[in-house]
Amino acid sequence: MTQTTRPGHWVEPDSGIGLGLEDIGPGTYNMNIATDRYTSRDYAARERERIWMRAWQIAGRVDELPKVGDWKQYKILDQSFVIVRGKDEKLRGFVNACRHRGNILCNARTGNAKRGFLCQYHLWSYNLEGTLRGVLREELAGQVDKTQNSLLEVSVDTFGGFIFLNPDPDAQPLSEYLGPEVVDLLAPYQLDRMVTVMDVREAVDCNWKVVMDAFEEGYHINGIHPQLLTVLAIDPATSRYQFFDRHSVAVAPFEVKGASTEKQIEGILNLPDTFPSTVAVIPRFQELVAQYHREDGSVEFPDGITARKLLQHATRDTLTGMGLDVSGLTDDQMSDNQGWVLFPNYFMTVRAGECHVIMAVPHPDGDPNRCIWHVSSYMYLPAEHADAFRVGLTEVDEPGSYKYFEALQQDYEQMPRQQLGLRNNRLDHMSLVREEVVIAHYHSVVDRYLAGEL
Incomplete structure (x- = not known):
């Protein structure tokens, strides 16, 4: 199988499949989102009947x-x-x-x-x-x-x-609800063979859609996750999107263009602070980088070699060396987290060997200003090591008592702040920017459910 036949090829601009922001014309989606859908009990009651009692x-x-x-x-x-x-x-x-x-x-x-x-x-x-x-x-x-x-x-x-x-x-069959494109694009990741390595659930003081919105865009990275800027800067010109009937996927290259070689290497070496599963890849990455050390200790890459490409090489080598099948994944999927939204409440970032899932449901007491969020991480591991890493569910009863990894903790602390602002009566809508097109698509699906079209 050549790389051009792999499902992950859709992110290539010349594939004819994925969309860039310039391909999504003005007016395609409503960019003004009414705030009552986050705060109104009447709206929440309609969601109960038209979304939660009908959706997979x-x-x-x-x-x-x-x-x-x-x-x-x-x-x-x-x-x-x-x-x-x-x-x-x-x-x-x-x-x-x-x-x-x-x-x-x-x-x-x-x-x-x-x-x-x-x-x-x-x-x-x-x-x-x-x-x-x-x-x-x-x-x-x-x-x-x-x-x-x-x-x-x-x-x-x-x-x-x-x-x-x-x-x-x-209910229609799950295969129809997901659609063949979603099934085909996700198949090479081997999700069914992944092991749960983090599983936490707790009540959060925000609407369940605030949680979904928070993970459907990278526009907030500069403000909430500044530590990620050494390895990831969302460039709207290189982000790619696919929109399906209910679901969507988006990806931005995992790199910082224009940064010095040393800065890019440093950023990748610091990845385990935010993405613990990268620990296993770092030794091979360091071996590959060592080939390009000069006598003065600096690093100089020849044309065509970047820190990102070496990270991809190291990831494929490491996973293949563990006996894991990543042959169906492209080089981009070795490094780039694709962000999947499966309606109504599933967000997943996934790349070779790992995925992280955020889910949110309305709070059982019916208060639209509260929800239950469920965060979990999964790793693709050799069968003999699976049980050593597998964890059970952690139910958090005391707010703030569980400490998530850095980036997730930052989102956890931000979301209730947004809900407080959304409760102001005079704020009748949110104004999205073009980079938040996934949020706009998501709410177009919400609207179709509420209108009885789905």
């Missing part, structure tokens, strides 16, 4: 439920569902309520029900396929039709190692 959403990782009978509870607002692995190894989802009097079946976060589910209220029992199997004192219970009282099933499917759930009884 990620409910966990497949490897959370490895054994027959393993189950987990998934909650969205006041709705509760249970996802379980059946005897046939298939994952199924059900409304988390007994068909008798509605008692919740699974009140914990996870568990195992190898023998099926038993309602603790009146001891009705169900098998792992959701079929009603037993009724207490059945001979006296009257006309209970077991075939009509099975658990209410909800659509569950998987992609990239993630479990997706859709509360809508008439």
